[in-house]
Structure formats: C-alpha cells, structure tokens
Amino acid sequence: MARTVVKLGSSVVAENDGTLRAEVIARICTALADRHAAGDDVVLVTSGAIARGMRIMDLPVRPTAIEDLQAASAVGQGKLYRVYDELLRERDVTTAQVLLTFFDMSARLHYLNARQTLRKLLEWRVLPVINENDTTTTDEISFGDNDFLAAQVAVLVGADELVLCTDIEGLFTANPRIDPDASLVREVADVADLEALSIGHETSALGSGGMRSKVVAAEMATAAGIPTTICSGILPGALEAVLSGEGAGTRFAARPARYSSFKLWLKYAKPTRGTVVIDDGAARALRDGAASLLPVGVVAVQGSFDAGDAVEIVTRAGEPVGKGISTFSRDELAAVAGEKTATVRERLGGAADEAVHRDYLVLG
Missing domain, CATH: 3.40.1160.10 (Acetylglutamate kinase-like)
Known part of the structure; x- marks a missing residue:
C-alpha cells in the first residue's frame, strides 16, 4: 500500500x-x-x-x-x-x-x-x-x-x-x-x-x-x-x-x-526571528561534530527574538551555518555573548548552558 x-x-x-x-x-x-x-x-x-x-x-x-x-x-x-x-x-x-x-x-x-x-x-x-x-x-x-x-x-x-x-x-x-x-x-x-x-x-x-x-x-x-x-x-x-x-x-x-x-520542521517550516553571529571556532565545532552552540562562541546578536524562537546562525563573514531554537531571548543572549559558562550561570541564574542545544539545531 x-x-x-x-x-x-x-x-x-x-x-x-x-x-x-x-x-x-x-x-x-x-x-x-x-x-x-x-x-x-x-x-x-x-x-x-x-x-x-x-x-x-x-x-x-x-x-x-x-x-x-x-x-x-x-x-x-x-x-x-x-x-x-x-x-x-x-x-x-x-x-x-x-x-x-x-x-x-x-x-x-x-x-x-x-x-x-x-x-x-x-x-x-x-x-x-x-x-x-x-x-x-x-x-x-x-x-x-x-x-x-x-x-x-x-x-x-x-x-x-x-x-x-x-x-x-x-x-x-x-x-x-x-x-x-x-x-x-x-x-x-x-x-x-x-x-x-x-x-x-x-x-x-x-x-x-x-x-x-x-x-x-x-x-x-x-x-x-x-x-x-x-x-x-x-x-x-x-x-x-x-x-x-x-x-x-x-x-x-x-x-x-x-x-x-x-x-525537517525546524529547517523548513519554523520562521526565523533573528540572527546569531558566531566565531570560527564555534562554526567548526557545529559543522564537524555533534556540538551545541555555547554563549562563549557568540560574537553578535541581531533582530528581536524570545527564548524558543528560531534563529539563523552565521559566521562573522555572513556564511550560513545552520538554524536552531534559541534557549535565550535576544537581550539575554546579547548580555552573555562571548562569556564562558560559569559567567553565564552567574549572570543568568538557572539558565541553560547552551545558547542553542544540538538537539534543536539543524545545519544548513
């Protein structure tokens, strides 16, 4: 059938x-x-x-x-x-x-x-x-x-x-x-x-x-x-x-x-609400392995989005890396961009370690 x-x-x-x-x-x-x-x-x-x-x-x-x-x-x-x-x-x-x-x-x-x-x-x-x-x-x-x-x-x-x-x-x-x-x-x-x-x-x-x-x-x-x-x-x-x-x-x-x-739903159906710019090290980690995106790898944040919204992930040169569900709002992620996990925990008590978890990330 x-x-x-x-x-x-x-x-x-x-x-x-x-x-x-x-x-x-x-x-x-x-x-x-x-x-x-x-x-x-x-x-x-x-x-x-x-x-x-x-x-x-x-x-x-x-x-x-x-x-x-x-x-x-x-x-x-x-x-x-x-x-x-x-x-x-x-x-x-x-x-x-x-x-x-x-x-x-x-x-x-x-x-x-x-x-x-x-x-x-x-x-x-x-x-x-x-x-x-x-x-x-x-x-x-x-x-x-x-x-x-x-x-x-x-x-x-x-x-x-x-x-x-x-x-x-x-x-x-x-x-x-x-x-x-x-x-x-x-x-x-x-x-x-x-x-x-x-x-x-x-x-x-x-x-x-x-x-x-x-x-x-x-x-x-x-x-x-x-x-x-x-x-x-x-x-x-x-x-x-x-x-x-x-x-x-x-x-x-x-x-x-x-x-x-x-x-598939995330890649094709979920609309993006913002853009997260990451450094070269973070880009390699995402592309080469089953890694999550951590705040330390974030260089800049663009647009306006809430936690749970989809964001486009790009390199400094604007090359697309993927798309994922952001754990943080735009303001929260901007506040901890480039910071190590320990600092993120101090500033955002109870927050997750990942900016975008690998389970909610699709490469593109």
Whole structure:
C-alpha cells in the first residue's frame, strides 16, 4: 500500500478567467479514486479557492490587496471543495476538508495536531482535501501556491511520494514558453545540480507559485526521503502514469533521510526571528561534530527574538551555518555573548548552558 500526496496548482484547477477546468478535475478525481480503490492512501492538496471566488464575483484579474484575496477565498473555498466532494463521492470515496495556515506548520503543537488529524483520516480511509486557509492568512504567498504546504503535508503523513501537478510537463532547462530550445529534465538526483538552470518565478494569472517554489518543495520532501515528481495535471495520462509507477514529468530522487521530522520542521517550516553571529571556532565545532552552540562562541546578536524562537546562525563573514531554537531571548543572549559558562550561570541564574542545544539545531 502506497501513500501519495497530490498537489494541484491554480492553473490546473482553473482557466485564467477563473472558470473551473471541469473535465481536468473530473479526470484527476477518477485517477485518485482508482488509487484509493486499489488500497492506497491518497491526500489531495489543492489551490484554486481564490480563482473560484474570482469567477463567482466576476473579478477581471487576481486581486493584490490581502483583504480582497481573503474575501475571494472565502467565496470560493467551500464551493471548490464541494466539486471535489461530489466527484469523489460519485466514485465511492469519502472526503474531508482540511484548511491549514502557515501558523499551523510553524507552531510545533499545531503541527503535531495537524499530523494526528490527517493520520486518523487516512486510518478511516478518508481522502483529505487540503487547502491553505486564505481567509485568515496574513501572507497570500506564504506557501508558494501551496507547493510548500504540499511538501509539509507529505512529511506530516509520512508519504511515499509527492506529486506536484502544474500546467506544463515538468521542469525544463529554461522557460519553454519563451525559449524554443528548452528541454525537459527527466531526472534530478540532487537539487544542487539545478543551480545552473534558469528556474524562474513566473506564475499563471491565478497562481502565486512558480517553478522555483516547486523545486524548493521537492528539496524539502526529498530531504525527508520522499521522491517527488513535477508533472502536467492538464495533459491526459500524465498523472495516471506517475501514480501507476510508469513515470512522467520530472522526478526528484529521494535522498537518504538526514533529519528527523522535528528537524525537517525546524529547517523548513519554523520562521526565523533573528540572527546569531558566531566565531570560527564555534562554526567548526557545529559543522564537524555533534556540538551545541555555547554563549562563549557568540560574537553578535541581531533582530528581536524570545527564548524558543528560531534563529539563523552565521559566521562573522555572513556564511550560513545552520538554524536552531534559541534557549535565550535576544537581550539575554546579547548580555552573555562571548562569556564562558560559569559567567553565564552567574549572570543568568538557572539558565541553560547552551545558547542553542544540538538537539534543536539543524545545519544548513
């Protein structure tokens, strides 16, 4: 039994004017129902609520003001879900609507609660239909047209595969819409190999993502050991080929899982609130061994953060070392930066010895 997360971009769900691609959605629902009937677990992450709201309200272009985006999503969200629910119910699949926000992913307790809910739904053989809750989010592109959300969900549910469906065949060496020499990249062994490619931020008239956000999503999922495919959701047979194992589009190979689910959450979902600058000795200790960051290795503190917030850790030259959960607030850490442990204990009675404990640190 396989567990697959399938994500549909706005350009797959709707035309540029917001009209739903009814035939495309119906075909995709059939493909998902077939996998469900075969015993697989399937999770659907969908964009398109704003596009649906735009069409219903007869808006000529995608809004830019956050309140307009939220209102369009409020109009379209339930109606979009109803389409999936009815199509899948006709195919003997029970669904559940799940709305998530960036806060649900960045707050650890919310993250764990979301995981428990999704896993219970799958245990009940229910197909979750997930979207970002645009009506309450404060940043309409926080998930990059839901690419990042889909990767997070794949990690949450322990997926065997992530499939990102868009309106082109996959990842190309250049933008195929403007470069006739662009060719499809079939396999990616390491995301770092793509640095030489011109991977753009271009989006559809309705979406907020782009190919770059899909590559970042693939990087996150493959770091968790989850192979990822970017394929066309519009081209008949493409998604079906991926789900059946025949292959289509661009496949990103899974990497050996380097991080626990907690450290994946820390690396990709927990927002940073400040920066901690460390000396060269501390940088070597963190990179070369299982060391914690001690206050004595701290050179400077930037930004404003509380104990428990995530901070970026960099060298004096600004080179990134990693990301971790700070044991101290910004003011506390600034007060003991460069001090030995004994002095830290004197100044901050009862404080931990580590500025960032190795268990709450991920190298980057």
